[in-house]
Amino acid sequence: MTAVKALLLTFCHWCDASFFGHGIRDSTWLFPFVEIFHLLALGLLGGTLVLVNMSLLGVRFRGEPVSALARDVRPWMVGSIAVMLISGFLLFSTEAVKMYGNWAFQLKMTFLLLALLYTFTIHRKVSLAEEPRIGPLWRRLAALLSLLLWIGVALGGRAIGYVTTPPSAVGH
């Protein structure tokens, strides 16, 4: 565990010192510019996830196969996840060492890891499955878990700005 922590911290130091970390930090408009991409992708990701999950829950697009809708929005969902990861990493790299000691950021990353794993395994299987293969109860549970995990990511992200990192928690 200590080895992993040390590795993560080294990575954070490297990010802080990298040309993009530097460049975005030193520019007045690059940070907000990247943030706008993060927000737009957030909108699209949220929209597609809510649609698929509402459909799994049986509250929207009734009488239509969930799998067809899930397939239709999939490129936009995966694309917005990609934009979120890239823009999020760039924002992170401007103050990576500070983020390392921020509990809200740690919480967000934990939820993010779980949400990504879940989205590309179980949730993918359930939402793309042909209708009779998975019962309605399981579909609903799968949808709720997806919403919960992603809301966890979002709330963790919101909290980052409000958490002040004590200087003692950072650094070597």
Add this chain to the structure above:
Amino acid sequence: MSFLAWLHDTQLSVTMRDSIWAEPIVETIHVLTLTVFLGFVLLIDLRLLGLALKGRRMSRLFEELNPGLFGGFAVMVVTGLLLFCGDPLSFFSTIFFKVKMIMIVLAGVNVLVFNATIGRTLARWDLALRPPLAARATGLVSLVLWVAIVAAGRAIAYALPPP
């Protein structure tokens, strides 16, 4: 200006300013609702442009998304107004706030234009993979406006004096 000064002194405004929790909670609701409202707007714009949800019945899409769109918009307006109440004079003093409000009105006008023109013949192109030019144009206008509205919204946070 006197209205803003009056608003600034109301209890609501004082609470939004002084409470530790009011601003973060309201802003979190504003941003979380963005995922439904903006997401649905973008999906409809992309469908109008013939880029996403191809071959899906446009009328069905409106039917399914409208509750989320209207409900989401209502929440965005209420939470947005509450955030504005927290510091109306500073908000109003930034160019980004004014531009954002103007663009939201324009986005509304764009919806009205759609409903009054090409939207009337929706039945004729309901399933079109590539909707008619007028429909694509309103989709593009909406897309550009909402991207700019998000950008202006973000810019307000940077233009406001630090708390």
